[in-house]
Ligand SMILES: Nc1nc2c(ncn2[C@@H]2O[C@H](COP(=O)(O)OP(=O)(O)OP(=O)(O)O)[C@@H](O)[C@H]2O)c(=O)[nH]1
């Protein structure tokens with residue numbers, strides 16, 4: 267099913283991102299800011315995964331981007347079948363970006379290919395710089411690592427160089443972008459990464 271999704275996305279030049287992280291690291295906040303910034307130039311869609319509620323979908327809807335909420339109930343991750351079903355409720359614009367916000371969980375989503383083009387892992391500076399070593403599967407499966415909430419660095423014990431070094435020890439190919447979704451610092455690098463990726 268993941269392969270079918272991937273073929274569907276590739277055939278339409280839909281760049282699909284699977285955003286994974288612990289709960290609360292800032293996935294929805296980054297998406298809200300990204301959508302408001304890129305709306306004038308890019309077509310976007312979103313799938314929101316949570317165990318319960320449509321709270322995140324409502325936040326995305328407020329930006330004007332088409333969105334579908336998936337509730338996994340007792341489930342702890344999205345799978346390719348859920349994404350395939352959700353796509354029937356989204357307008358599939360060619361040359362667009364599909365953002366899939368996975369269920370907040372640094373373990374299970376690592377093992378489920380959704381058919382995405384790239385996997386984006388978000389870690390916030392309040393989570394500790396040891397996380398790549400403790401949850402290596404997620405860091406190993408990601409293409410890009412966003413280090414979020416850099417505005418909080420003066421208040422927490424978190425060594426950015428160390429988290430990068432730890433993450434590279436499990437995945438030497440991993441790219442990094444540091445940003446604060448709240449102050450906007452570093453958001454330009456992420457927006458540029460998105461722009462470059464859409465064909
Ligand atoms: N200081 C600071 N707070 C942030 C930043 N980004 C997000 N937050 C806050 O972090 C909290 C969680 O943000 P969300 O965007 O809901 O996180 P999430 O990863 O979507 O959470 P789940 O969907 O529940 O996994 C909110 O209170 C945000 O305002 C940031 O860059 N700096």
Ligand SMILES: [Mg+2]
Nearest residue numbers: 293294322367
């Ligand atoms: Mg969220």
